[in-house]
Amino acid sequence: xxxxxxxxxxxxxxxxxxxxxxxxxxxxxxxxxxxxxxxxxxxxxxxxxxxxxxxxxxxxxxxxxxxxxxxxxxxxxxxxxxxxxxxxxxxxxxxxxxxxxxxxxxxxxxxx
Numbered sequence: 001x002x003x004x005x006x007x008x009x010x011x012x013x014x015x016x017x018x019x020x021x022x023x024x025x026x027x028x029x030x031x032x033x034x035x036x037x038x039x040x041x042x043x044x045x046x047x048x049x050x051x052x053x054x055x056x057x058x059x060x061x062x063x064x065x066x067x068x069x070x071x072x073x074x075x076x077x078x079x080x081x082x083x084x085x086x087x088x089x090x091x092x093x094x095x096x097x098x099x100x101x102x103x104x105x106x107x108x109x110x111x112x
Contacts, residue, residue, distance in 0.1 A: 049077060051089055051100035063089045071074065 046085045050063040061084040062069055065076045072081050079093035 048081065049091065049098070049100055051102060054084060054086065054089065054102060056084070058107060063100075064087065065091075 003004040011018050049065050052067070054063045055061070060071070062072075063081065063084050064074070065081075068076050070076045070081050072084055074081050079091035079098065081089060082092045082097065088099055088101045091100065
């Protein structure tokens with residue numbers, strides 16, 4: 001009886017310890033040959049910025065992004081404001097440009 005319990009305990013220990021290793025080395029049978037395993041993304045592809053408003057005056061251009069008033073050259077949540085136009089703001093982060101736009105004022109409405 002004791003021998004059976006010992007063998008059972010050893011078999012269970014082998015199964016449990018081998019399970020973690022086996023999970024790391026599982027092969028996907030549906031992956032075409034020569035294809036590398038997919039990698040997890042380090043961070044989301046894009047940052048979420050919300051453009052609320054743009055104010056353009058004779059000597060000043062500012063935008064409200066993520067509830068923060070910013071001008072050209074200033075930072076907002078890790079990005080630099082590169083340009084402010086009437087309906088769009090260009091941000092630069094990690095060497096990439098992002099354009100935020102406001103709703104165009106020329107939206108057609110139904111007159112009834």
